[in-house]
Structures are given as structure tokens and as C-alpha cells.
Amino acid sequence: MTQAPHSKRPTDDQYVLAIDQGTTSTRAVVFDHAGRVISSGQREHQQIFPQPGWVEHSAEEILRNTREVIGLALADADVNRHSLAAVGITNQRETTVVWDRHTGKPVYNAIVWQDTRTQVICDELEDSHGSAAFRESTGLPLATYFAGPKIRWILDNVDGARERAENGDLLFGTMDTWVIWNLTGGAGSPEGEGRGVHITDVTNASRTLLMNIDTLDWNGDLAEAMGIPLSMLPHIRSSSEVYGYGRRESLLIDTPITGILGDQQAATFGQACYEPGQGKNTYGTGNFMLMNTGEDIVRSENGLLTTVAYQLGGQKPIYALEGSIAVTGSLVQWLRDNLGLISSAQEVESKAKKVEDNGGAYIVPAFSGLFAPHWRPDARGVIVGLTRYVNQNHLCRAALESVAYQSAEVVEAMGADASDELTELKVDGGMVVNETLMQFQADVLGVDVVRPKVIETTALGAAYAAGLAVGFWESTEEVAANWAEDTRWSPQIEAAAREQLLHQWSKAVEKSFDWVDQDVAQPGR
Numbered sequence: 231m232t233q234a235p236h237s238k239r240p241t242d243d244q245y246v247l248a249i250d251q252g253t254t255s256t257r258a259v260v261f262d263h264a265g266r267v268i269s270s271g272q273r274e275h276q277q278i279f280p281q282p283g284w285v286e287h288s289a290e291e292i293l294r295n296t297r298e299v300i301g302l303a304l305a306d307a308d309v310n311r312h313s314l315a316a317v318g319i320t321n322q323r324e325t326t327v328v329w330d331r332h333t334g335k336p337v338y339n340a341i342v343w344q345d346t347r348t349q350v351i352c353d354e355l356e357d358s359h360g361s362a363a364f365r366e367s368t369g370l371p372l373a374t375y376f377a378g379p380k381i382r383w384i385l386d387n388v389d390g391a392r393e394r395a396e397n398g399d400l401l402f403g404t405m406d407t408w409v410i411w412n413l414t415g416g417a418g419s420p421e422g423e424g425r426g427v428h429i430t431d432v433t434n435a436s437r438t439l440l441m442n443i444d445t446l447d448w449n450g451d452l453a454e455a456m457g458i459p460l461s462m463l464p465h466i467r468s469s470s471e472v473y474g475y476g477r478r479e480s481l482l483i484d485t486p487i488t489g490i491l492g493d494q495q496a497a498t499f500g501q502a503c504y505e506p507g508q509g510k511n512t513y514g515t516g517n518f519m520l521m522n523t524g525e526d527i528v529r530s531e532n533g534l535l536t537t538v539a540y541q542l543g544g545q546k547p548i549y550a551l552e553g554s555i556a557v558t559g560s561l562v563q564w565l566r567d568n569l570g571l572i573s574s575a576q577e578v579e580s581k582a583k584k585v586e587d588n589g590g591a592y593i594v595p596a597f598s599g600l601f602a603p604h605w606r607p608d609a610r611g612v613i614v615g616l617t618r619y620v621n622q623n624h625l626c627r628a629a630l631e632s633v634a635y636q637s638a639e640v641v642e643a644m645g646a647d648a649s650d651e652l653t654e655l656k657v658d659g660g661m662v663v664n665e666t667l668m669q670f671q672a673d674v675l676g677v678d679v680v681r682p683k684v685i686e687t688t689a690l691g692a693a694y695a696a697g698l699a700v701g702f703w704e705s706t707e708e709v710a711a712n713w714a715e716d717t718r719w720s721p722q723i724e725a726a727a728r729e730q731l732l733h734q735w736s737k738a739v740e741k742s743f744d745w746v747d748q749d750v751a752q753p754g755r
Contacts, residue, residue, distance in 0.1 A: 271302025318489030318696030369536030489696030533603025553640030
């Protein structure tokens with residue numbers, strides 16, 4: 231049994247606050263001891279697209295939103311800091327911020343995980359050092375997805391940034407680091423007193439291409455290869471321990487901040503996937519499937535990532551295999567915002583239900599290349615199989631089906647890498663309310679798809695990690711008992727029909743390959 235470091239049983243008026251800093255919005259959620267949502271606050275932030283392939287956020291806007299949603303959630307629950315046992319943070323992973331340690335000002339916008347501008351850096355690193363060195367140490371392929379090349383780009387392209395970094399004046403962080411540094415003090419006083427803690431957890435550090443996955447520390451050789459001073463990097467801590475306390479003159483003054491998990495690891499933790507072979511799929515901006523491999527590091531041979539699932543205090547880390555899919559929910563946004571086929575995200579299901587199938591049309595949403603299991607930065611989005619029979623309802627259905635097909639590819643890769651075969655798939659994220667999608671997912675997987683009663687599993691996972699650190703929950707067994715099934719979808723098609731659908735999808739995917747050559751390195755052309 232996984233025990234909390236010490237036991238402090240909660241009272242009826244105690245809660246845990248989770249901050250969920252996501253790709254499109256920031257949320258704060260108050261949970262009670264049963265894992266129920268008591269209140270929440272949410273604010274979207276601007277998506278910035280300076281050039282094709284570039285995606286940025288304003289880190290300062292996100293920080294303002296974070297402070298605002300904390301106030302909204304506490305006010306909605308009619309609680310204050312005295313009722314909070316702990317605060318947990320979960321975040322969009324890989325998104326990179328570099329800021330001045332003395333002023334707290336970012337030197338550039340946050341470069342988002344979806345951004346592909348660093349392909350030329352990845353190509354140079356592969357030519358000079360080889361991809362095997364990075365994969366062996368970090369469990370990751372050399373790809374634009376990860377934080378290290380993004381840091382390098384900022385140092386190379388922002389005037390004076392490299393010199394300031396080498397002088398020790400700049401700090402790097404993923405969004406968890408940026409938020410907790412500011413919540414615990416930021417730049418502090420002009421005399422340097424009361425500064426925030428500069429930390430990250432093992433799950434976020436494992437997404438940088440800079441952390442040794444075996445030893446959970448920074449790899450100096452890889453940092454040197456990328457031209458990144460080690461002084462910029464945060465201290466690596468476990469996912470569940472006391473990191474610091476809310477700064478003075480804030481809503482969270484003296485409140486312990488005790489949990490950090492990257493968003494997909496947080497969802498895995500919130501879904502109670504604590505045993506090897508258990509896994510989940512999160513349907514959000516992208517899709518992310520993780521399967522717990524226990525204390526064993528399973529190095530994928532089929533296009534998956536080897537990553538840290540979580541580490542509780544001083545206990546041994548738990549590892550996972552991950553299949554990361556870049557574009558799923560954001561494809562629905564594209565239908566709405568770019569094509570105008572729908573007026574709201576919810577409308578995609580109502581239109582898809584008006585037709586029985588996709589009319590022969592397949593959408594491969596390789597807007598920023600393809601992630602797992604293909605890892606093809608040269609791919610770009612395609613719509614194939616078009617005839618005059620195809621209408622907007624077919625395209626809406628094809629968009630939903632593409633989400634399920636991409637997930638099926640990841641499940642197949644996991645089956646090839648791991649000894650445990652998938653028997654059912656736990657799901658979470660904003661898209662799991664779409665019953666048409668969930669049924670089709672069960673159909674193409676050939677296994678049951680299960681949605682929990684609490685679908686706020688990302689925030690819940692951060693809350694659990696925070697609460698375990700202070701004894702609000704005593705063990706993972708106790709939090710697992712909170713998990714409850716809401717809806718189950720079982721396959722409704724025969725194996726032969728499933729194989730034919732997947733065959734057609736594979737043909738469509740191949741059509742997306744080899745589209746980009748020189749413009750990968752020059753996305754503004």
C-alpha cells in the first residue's frame with residue numbers, strides 16, 4: 231500500500247485546490263475528501279500564431295488568469311485559505327517559458343508544445359550527436375514536441391538572451407514551474423528576499439529531452455549539446471511533497487503547495503491507474519494515452535514515449551508508456567474557427583449523427599506533423615476520399631472518427647511494446663461527453679470504453695498528489711476507492727468491419743507523408 235508521509239485526517243470543512251493550467255484555458259477546482267468537485271473557475275487565454283507552425287502563449291496572461299480563477303473557485307465554494315489542506319498544480323507539458331529571475335518578466339512568449347519551429351535544431355542535433363543518445367537517456371525521440379529545443383531557440387533568437395542565461399540571470403520552466411515560482415514569491419523584494427521556489431517535478435522534467443530517466447537528474451552532456459546552461463534549469467522534485475507556501479499578500483498566503491503532475495500524468499493518477507497494465511486516454515486539444523509500467527522502464531520500439539508516470543515523495547518512481555497525438559480536439563476547433571462548418575464544438579456531434587458513416591472521407595489532421603506512433607514532422611493535414619456525395623455532416627463525422635483512429639494506432643503500438651494486453655480503456659477529457667465518438671472508439675478498438683463519474687481527472691490527479699503529501703488522503707488505495715464508473719460503451723461491429731475501417735485509415739495516413747521538405751525549417755515561407 232502506498233502511504234502518505236504522515237497522517238492528518240481531514241475534517242468536513244477541509245478541501246484541496248487544484249490548478250489546471252491547460253493549453254487553451256486555466257482552471258481552478260476545489261475538491262472534497264470524496265474527490266467530488268465543489269467549485270471551479272475557468273479563463274481562456276489567447277492562442278498566438280505568428281507564423282505557420284508557430285504556437286505561442288502569453289505567460290503573463292496565463293499568470294493573471296491563474297490568480298483570477300483561484301479567486302473564482304474559492305468564492306464559488308465560499309471557502310478561504312484556512313479551509314485548504316493543500317494546493318496541487320497540473321499543467322500543459324513541454325510548453326516553455328524563459329524569464330528574468332530579477333524582474334520576473336518573460337524574455338519571450340511561451341513556446342507551446344504544438345510548435346514546430348525547432349525542427350531545424352532537432353535535425354542539427356541528430357546530425358551532430360545522433361538520436362540514440364537522447365532516446366537512451368531520456369526515453370524520448372528528438373522532436374519539436376519537447377522543451378529542450380524550445381529553450382535553445384529562445385537563447386539563439388532573443389537579443390541578449392544567451393549572455394544573460396550564461397550570467398545566471400534567466401530561468402527556464404514549464405508552466406508548472408512558472409506558476410509555482412510566482413505563487414511562492416516570484417522575484418521577491420528588491421533586495422531579493424522572499425523569492426519563489428524554482429522547481430519542477432519528475433513528470434514535467436521527463437518531457438524536456440534533458441533529464442536522465444533512470445536517475446531523475448539533469449543530463450549535463452545533453453544540456454551542453456543543446457547549448458543550455460544548467461543554471462537555468464529548475465530543481466527536480468517528486469510529484470507529491472511540500473514545495474513551498476503561498477506568498478504573502480495573496481489568496482493562498484501560507485497555504486502549502488504540495489503536488490505537481492504534468493497534465494497527462496495527472497489524468498492517469500486521477501483515473502487511479504496505479505497498477506502495471508492500467509491505462510487511460512485523455513481527449514483534449516490532443517489525445518494522450520498512458521499505460522502504467524510500474525517500476526520498470528520499458529523503452530518503446532514502436533513509436534511510443536517512455537516517461538515518468540509519477541513519484542510520491544521518497545518512494546521509487548513509477549514509469550509509463552505514452553502515445554501522444556497532436557491534434558484531436560483542436561481539429562474540432564479548426565472546423566469551427568477556420569472553416570465555419572459548426573458554430574460550437576458541441577454541434578460537431580449533432581451533425582455527425584445525421585449520417586451513418588463518413589461517406590468515404592477521411593481527415594488526417596497532421597497540422598504540425600504526426601506524433602505517436604509515426605513521428606513524421608514532414609506530414610501535413612489531408613482530407614481524402616472526397617466525392618460530390620460528401621457533405622459537411624460527413625466531414626464532421628470524419629473529424630470525430632480521426633480521433634478514434636489515431637488512438638487505435640497508439641493502442642496497437644502499446645500492445646507490441648508491453649506484455650499486458652488492453653482489456654478496457656478508461657477515458658477522460660472534454661471530448662468524452664461526445665457519445666458518438668466514444669461508441670466509435672469502442673468499435674475500432676474492439677474493447678469497452680469506460681467513462682468515470684468525475685471526468686475532471688486531470689485536476690483531480692493534481693489534488694490527489696497534493697493531498698497525499700499532507701495526509702489529507704492516506705494512500706493510493708484510499709483515493710482509488712473514490713473512482714466510480716459512469717458510462718460504458720461496448721463494440722458494436724464485427725472484427726472484419728473493424729479491420730476494413732483501419733485499413734482505409736492507414737491508406738489515408740500514408741497520403742499525409744512527405745509533404746514538407748525545406749519549409750519545415752522555414753515555416754514562414
